[in-house]
Amino acid sequence: MSGAxxxxxxxHWQHRLAERGVDRQLWLLVPALVFVIALFLYxxxxxxxxxxxxxxxxxxxxxxxxxxxxxERGTIWITLRIALPAxxxxxxxxxxxxxxxxxxxxxxxxxxxxxxxxITLGTVLTAQGLLNFLGPTGWFNRxxxxxxxxxxxxxxxxxxxxxxxxxxxxxxxxxxLLVLSYLSGIDPTLERAAATLGAxxxxxxxxxxxxxxxxxxxxxxxxxFVLAFSVxxxxxxxxxxxxxxxxxxxxxxxxxxxxxxxxxxxxxxxxMGFVELVIIAVVLAxxxxxxxxxxxxxx
Amino acid sequence: MATTTQAPPARxxxxxxxxxxxxxxxxxxxxxxxxxxxxxxxxxxxxASVLVSSFGQRWFDTWLPDGYTTSWYARAWDEFALLxxxxxxxxxxxxxxxxxxxIGVPAAYALARRSFPGKRLIFLVFLLPILMPPITYxxxxxxxxxxxxLAGHMSGVVLANLVxxxxxxxxxxxxxxxxxxxxxxxAARMCGAGLRTVFLRVLTPLLVPGILASAILVLxxxxxxxxxxxxxxxxxxxxxxxxxxxxxxxxxxxxxxxxDAMAVIYTSMMLxxxxxxxxxxxxxxxxxxxxxxxxx
Amino acid sequence: MSAFTQLRLDGVSRRFGGQAALxxxxxxxxxGEFIALLGPSGCxxxxxxxxxxxxxxxxxxxxxxxxRRIDTLPPERRGFGMVFQSYALFPHxxxxxxxxxxxxxxxxxxxxxxxxxxxxxxxxxxxxxxDKLPGQLSGGQQQRVAIARAVVFEPSLVLMxxxxxxxxxxxxxxxxxxxxxxxxxxxxxxxxxxxxQEEALSLADRLVVLREGRVQQIGSPRELxxxxxxxxxxxxxxxxxxxxxxxxxxxGARATVEASGLRLLGEVVxxxxxxADVMVAVRPEDIRVDGPGETRNAMSATVEVxxxxxxxxxxxxxxxxxxxxxxRTEQRIAPGDQVKLAVDPQRLLVYQADAQTQPKRLAxxxxxxx
Numbered sequence: 001m002s003g004a005x006x007x008x009x010x011x012h013w014q015h016r017l018a019e020r021g022v023d024r025q026l027w028l029l030v031p032a033l034v035f036v037i038a039l040f041l042y043x044x045x046x047x048x049x050x051x052x053x054x055x056x057x058x059x060x061x062x063x064x065x066x067x068x069x070x071x072e073r074g075t076i077w078i079t080l081r082i083a084l085p086a087x088x089x090x091x092x093x094x095x096x097x098x099x100x101x102x103x104x105x106x107x108x109x110x111x112x113x114x115x116x117x118x119i120t121l122g123t124v125l126t127a128q129g130l131l132n133f134l135g136p137t138g139w140f141n142r143x144x145x146x147x148x149x150x151x152x153x154x155x156x157x158x159x160x161x162x163x164x165x166x167x168x169x170x171x172x173x174x175x176x177l178l179v180l181s182y183l184s185g186i187d188p189t190l191e192r193a194a195a196t197l198g199a200x201x202x203x204x205x206x207x208x209x210x211x212x213x214x215x216x217x218x219x220x221x222x223x224x225f226v227l228a229f230s231v232x233x234x235x236x237x238x239x240x241x242x243x244x245x246x247x248x249x250x251x252x253x254x255x256x257x258x259x260x261x262x263x264x265x266x267x268x269x270x271x272m273g274f275v276e277l278v279i280i281a282v283v284l285a286x287x288x289x290x291x292x293x294x295x296x297x298x299x
Numbered sequence: 300m301a302t303t304t305q306a307p308p309a310r311x312x313x314x315x316x317x318x319x320x321x322x323x324x325x326x327x328x329x330x331x332x333x334x335x336x337x338x339x340x341x342x343x344x345x346x347a348s349v350l351v352s353s354f355g356q357r358w359f360d361t362w363l364p365d366g367y368t369t370s371w372y373a374r375a376w377d378e379f380a381l382l383x384x385x386x387x388x389x390x391x392x393x394x395x396x397x398x399x400x401x402i403g404v405p406a407a408y409a410l411a412r413r414s415f416p417g418k419r420l421i422f423l424v425f426l427l428p429i430l431m432p433p434i435t436y437x438x439x440x441x442x443x444x445x446x447x448x449l450a451g452h453m454s455g456v457v458l459a460n461l462v463x464x465x466x467x468x469x470x471x472x473x474x475x476x477x478x479x480x481x482x483x484x485x486a487a488r489m490c491g492a493g494l495r496t497v498f499l500r501v502l503t504p505l506l507v508p509g510i511l512a513s514a515i516l517v518l519x520x521x522x523x524x525x526x527x528x529x530x531x532x533x534x535x536x537x538x539x540x541x542x543x544x545x546x547x548x549x550x551x552x553x554x555x556x557x558x559d560a561m562a563v564i565y566t567s568m569m570l571x572x573x574x575x576x577x578x579x580x581x582x583x584x585x586x587x588x589x590x591x592x593x594x595x
Numbered sequence: 596m597s598a599f600t601q602l603r604l605d606g607v608s609r610r611f612g613g614q615a616a617l618x619x620x621x622x623x624x625x626x627g628e629f630i631a632l633l634g635p636s637g638c639x640x641x642x643x644x645x646x647x648x649x650x651x652x653x654x655x656x657x658x659x660x661x662x663r664r665i666d667t668l669p670p671e672r673r674g675f676g677m678v679f680q681s682y683a684l685f686p687h688x689x690x691x692x693x694x695x696x697x698x699x700x701x702x703x704x705x706x707x708x709x710x711x712x713x714x715x716x717x718x719x720x721x722x723x724x725x726d727k728l729p730g731q732l733s734g735g736q737q738q739r740v741a742i743a744r745a746v747v748f749e750p751s752l753v754l755m756x757x758x759x760x761x762x763x764x765x766x767x768x769x770x771x772x773x774x775x776x777x778x779x780x781x782x783x784x785x786x787x788x789x790x791x792q793e794e795a796l797s798l799a800d801r802l803v804v805l806r807e808g809r810v811q812q813i814g815s816p817r818e819l820x821x822x823x824x825x826x827x828x829x830x831x832x833x834x835x836x837x838x839x840x841x842x843x844x845x846x847g848a849r850a851t852v853e854a855s856g857l858r859l860l861g862e863v864v865x866x867x868x869x870x871a872d873v874m875v876a877v878r879p880e881d882i883r884v885d886g887p888g889e890t891r892n893a894m895s896a897t898v899e900v901x902x903x904x905x906x907x908x909x910x911x912x913x914x915x916x917x918x919x920x921x922x923r924t925e926q927r928i929a930p931g932d933q934v935k936l937a938v939d940p941q942r943l944l945v946y947q948a949d950a951q952t953q954p955k956r957l958a959x960x961x962x963x964x965x
Contacts, residue, residue: 024494025409032406032465033421039462040428040436047439093334100331111335113577118342120569124525124544128562129345132352137360139344169342222430230432233525237547249434253530262442273435280430482683485650488670489677489754490744491700504687 051267062267075248076275082247083228086167090175091221098180115173126166127237131157134165162238163245167228175224182216211290218287222280229276248272353559375560379542388522388538391453395460395521396514403468404510410469411476425466433526441530451533459527464517471516475509515576522572539565598751599660600626606656609642616642618808624786629778631799632788635831639808640788644754647786649673676745677754680761682737684729690740691725697748715747735766746781755787759794771797792832796820804828822864826874826946834876835921839948842873850945856916859892861943872948879909881942882922885935892938896920898928
């Protein structure tokens with residue numbers, strides 16, 4: 001070893017930081033971090049502290065106000081009564097249909113494309129369509145009347161069912177597409193292997209496919225539930241916003257934009273977020289009991 | 300498999316098990332297809348009743364309107380000042396798409412490529428705005444934006460719409476970035492390219508499909524985003540979907556048909572976007588970030 | 596480019612989360628040398644190469660190009676060329692654009708870029724493919740593009756990371772000659788990483804054998820082949836027969852060893868303590884079958900398995916004392932044959948065994964041929 005360089009110098013400080021993964025490239029994260037802190041975390045905590053600073057009373061009085069008033073408190077139950085069945089129906093209906101359509105067939109792309117339409121249309125347009133279509137003089141009731149199934153028009157708008165249908169129309173395609181992609185992530189040779197071992201289709205489905213699909217179903221349920229839980233426009237437009245479809249997001253909106261009581265609105269938003277997170281946490285806890293590793297498919 | 304491919308010349312007769320399975324499979328298949336068709340018929344009814352109504356002269360308690368006209372469109376156009384609404388919608392969308400790409404793509408790169416202390420936490424924070432319903436964080440966000448005087452006009456609408464869009468870009472871009480071999484970047488650097496050149500000359504061209512996909516996805520979502528825009532928009536910064544909501548909830552003042560005409564305009568705008576979008580992404584990507592498997 | 600007369604790695608170390616991938620690598624590379632870094636997977640050879648390239652930061656140590664410290668420079672400012680195992684061609688650029696990339700980065704005049712790119716294309720014989728995209732080329736052609744891209748800007752040092760491991764056997768031999776030819780005709784300085792000892796022996800002027808992040812031996816191909824510095828290197832260099840034994844007596848460079856009931860005479864490499872545990876290393880081709888009148892290191896054994904390998908047979912035989920031997924011979928032998936075997940004492944190497952380690956690669960593991 002000859003040469004004029006110093007003997008065994010410690011590595012440069014940049015190297016030592018870089019070894020822990022900290023280097024100039026992390027600057028790329030900074031804009032997004034600033035953004036998420038300023039526009040998501042800060043407002044969230046601002047809302048949280050605001051909810052403890054009511055216009056009158058002690059720090060918890062807005063929460064107390066919400067829970068002591070049965071009209072307000074009831075919005076939680078109303079929301080859950082709409083969102084949970086809708087999310088459950090969407091996921092459960094999606095499973096057999098996706099199971100049947102998971103293979104390749106002509107028109108698959110067309111079916112999936114058509115299914116995207118209601119998602120992109122969004123709840124406002126769906127509400128408008130439902131008012132026309134399901135209304136007392138709409139085509140749906142006309143068909144029922146013409147085929148003598150009913151004697152007088154069924155009331156399907158401006159009540160619970162209007163909101164429920166709007167959630168199915170937007171939520172079902174969403175759930176279906178998710179379930180379909182989870183299903184195609186399961187290696188089809190697993191079922192063939194089970195078949196060679198003597199399992200009929202029922203047991204192939206219940207013993208092999210369903211257990212592997214369960215985590216995906218749980219995730220799908222969560223995402224569908226989040227969509228349904230925040231139902232707002234359709235609850236106002238096709239529901240009965242003063243009564244049976246006065247959902248919690250509407251209560252929060254009214255507090256903020258009709259009563260201009262921001263602390264109270266924040267408190268309701270916090271309660272709303274909390275209820276939703278509890279449901280999601282329960283589902284995810286159940287999900288963790290299933291096998292969640294690779295399902296042998298591609299991707 | 301009920302339908303096995305057989306060699307063309309010798310076609311053995313279907314065995315008894317084959318036949319039984321085919322019969323057993325039928326009712327289930329019929330039910331499934333029946334449900335799907337029923338769903339689509341209703342969907343068609345929903346969309347078509349808006350469309351027919353928007354062209355109908357008078358439509359009351361009959362199967363179809365008495366006559367047809369396009370005058371509702373002209374009326375809706377004037378009554379709701381649709382030109383300015385559409386311009387606002389486009390301005391908001393373009394700004395949101397551009398900004399969310401500028402903020403999101405570099406962050407997606409850092410998250411896809413690097414591991415560093417606290418990465419999981421940062422990832423979770425980016426995920427939250429997508430997992431939470433917009434109303435939940437929208438109300439505190441709108442309160443803050445009003446406090447700083449940002450809401451009630453376009454900047455507030457853009458800022459609020461960025462909240463779910465940036466994480467969405469990050470999530471959409473990550474798999475695109477991960478599938479680029481990091482050795483390609485190393486190779487470029489070994490050829491003498493600095494970080495900037497690597498980004499501009501090597502990564503960006505390779506990421507064009509991903510950038511297009513996430514741009515179009517953010518565009519669709521922003522045009523269709525009701526809640527956040529609704530909470531932050533002022534009278535001059537309503538997007539089409541919010542204007543539609545207001546005209547619907549104030550119906551009675553306006554003729555039902557002109558609201559329908561507006562809804563059709565909104566629908567056709569979304570459908571155009573959708574057709575464009577589906578050239579670059581597959582349907583599943585529009586709803587969630589799940590990679591659609593390449594067909595076997 | 597900044598040519599150098601000497602490149603020096605000084606105590607270069609790299610740890611990943613406390614795990615040492617490379618420890619204290621000291622190496623001096625003279626201009627014009629072809630150096631191979633050799634070792635099994637996970638030995639730190641790729642880590643060393645990436646540290647040299649600047650793609651990985653060092654944990655300790657420094658790298659000097661003559662009197663200039665370069666380990667703090669980013670890779671693009673070191674002026675080295677690199678060929679990757681996966682080729683890492685830019686998939687969106689044509690062959691020509693890939694090769695010209697390095698010249699463009701150096702902002703050479705257009706005319707010169709064109710001339711030198713064409714030259715490099717000719718050098719790797721890809722004239723008919725310049726306008727294709729990498730995806731349209733075969734593995735061997737992609738490999739040649741990668742090499743051309745790395746040498747076109749006349750880098751002061753070319754780094755190659757297992758460049759042949761994705762090619763099939765025939766192409767690998769062709770490209771090996773190609774690489775050596777380029778090295779000589781362009782007067783390159785090359786550092787070449789491989790796990791294939793044959794490749795390293797045939798290409799390099801000097802080999803660096805690494806194991807568990809530490810240098811085991813640096814030497815010429817001949818030194819490595821005939822005199823591995825320790826039994827791990829011997830193991831890696833194709834000494835498939837590794838037996839545990841005890842020294843009975845030693846005088847100078849010779850020692851008599853007892854292993855599995857055999858008394859063997861061999862050459863001591865690297866010094867011994869008496870009574871110490873030793874490892875005896877013999878290449879399969881150094882075991883002779885039926886040496887007439889050979890008395891030193893004679894053994895009788897029964898043939899168990901025979902593999903046909905062209906002119907030679909590779910066989911496993913078990914001695915009467917139960918020791919399993921690997922041998923190669925041109926004689927026709929068949930399973931069940933009784934054979935007399937012998938080893939020239941000069942070809943039987945005796946190493947100090949490390950206290951704790953057993954030979955890891957078990958001599959009788961099937962299919963362990965290299």
